[in-house]
Amino acid sequence: MSSLPPSRLRARKAVLPSSAVPDGTRRRILEAALQLFASRGFHGASIRDLATALELRPSALYAHFPSKEHVLAELVRMGHEAHHEGLRAALLGAGSEPTEQLRALVRAHTLLHANHPQLAVVVNEEIHVLPPELAAPALALREQSSALLLAVIERGRAQGVFSVPHAVVTAAAISTMGLRLPYWYEPTPALDVDTLAELHVELALRLLGVQGRP
Amino acid sequence: MSSLPPSRLRARKAVLPSSAVPDGTRRRILEAALQLFASRGFHGASIRDLATALELRPSALYAHFPSKEHVLAELVRMGHEAHHEGLRAALLGAGSEPTEQLRALVRAHTLLHANHPQLAVVVNEEIHVLPPELAAPALALREQSSALLLAVIERGRAQGVFSVPHAVVTAAAISTMGLRLPYWYEPTPALDVDTLAELHVELALRLLGVQGRP
């Protein structure tokens, strides 16, 4: 009934979504840490593991980050920022109709999680190890992103285009389709990311009780 | 767009699903470990933390388990066993119609995850730290459970009662509704576990394109 994890993303190379981080050692550290934290967890990956992956000595890392926790905090921050920005942009590009807005949201949400599975895993599983002051900004963004979807659903319901028995549970179901992607999905020619995104759009509309579909 | 974690299940007391474990220190260890592993992760919770929670000295644990890893392995094994047994029993209790079988599967799946959130989290997040020989039996059970759902969907599709654009993606969506529950759901009078299970049944049927519903 559940979906099987390939081997927790050990294989694929980690890619940062944001181009805001300039090339250089700092970026290399973030990418290697992303890969390690995603595959072994924050506590399961040591500073020495990270240094080895980078062909550096452990002490060299401290010229770029004040602590191991701050590396994670930066990844978590970037992940939430990219996610929220992606959703916001998608919503802006859609029209005013709830159905189109929902299509845009689900498409963006799915593409982000399918294209950056490691970041999704780290953001969602390891944010708990951060002290509250480092986690707070990310949690605030998360709340905002969640509200975006719920607002679209409520508006569609008010207009009579959506019919849902329970908005919050339905929103959770839609959001979850994307969130769990890193644990089972791998792009193949038979099921590429764009096809997957359209499938999720279709499924989300079904959950919202939208009848006529192209 | 995502759902916010309360504080990773720190609050609630952990409950083992299986009555197969007799009362006694061994059971107390498993329950305390379940709570700790769920809230801090396997690597984030030390043997000393576990011993403190049990008001024991660390060395006392080794009279009951050969290693920390074996405690986790036992939890993972129990979790997968309870899950698979729950699904199997649900299917047996349902008739031969795919719709009824699906109702039963989703209901059981949701109830298990809603009633045992800590076990769900540990089983799904920490299985990766186990060496392959300890994880293999659980992974085999997981594959079987996953196949149960897919088989029902395929049968329903063959009979014309379900209409899905992509069986695997749809199965993943259904399964995922339950899997993510521990991260956002908490039972309240307004939304108790049985109501939630019925909502998930309704949503799953929508995903499968079932039209007429009571």
Add this chain to the structure above:
DNA sequence: CCTTGCGAAACGAACGTTCGTTCAGATAAC
């Protein structure tokens, strides 16, 4: 053209702490 000086980056070694685990002996129950 060569030398000098400088700042950033990485090294090498070590720190104090915590980790999982072991084991001989005390304790309690039947």
Add this chain to the structure above:
DNA sequence: GTTATCTGAACGAACGTTCGTTTCGCAAGG
């Protein structure tokens, strides 16, 4: 008096982190 359980002390290993030193690219000065 045997058996099951727990204690107290200790083990080596691994942890995150610090710090003084070394390396290196490059611009300025003679």
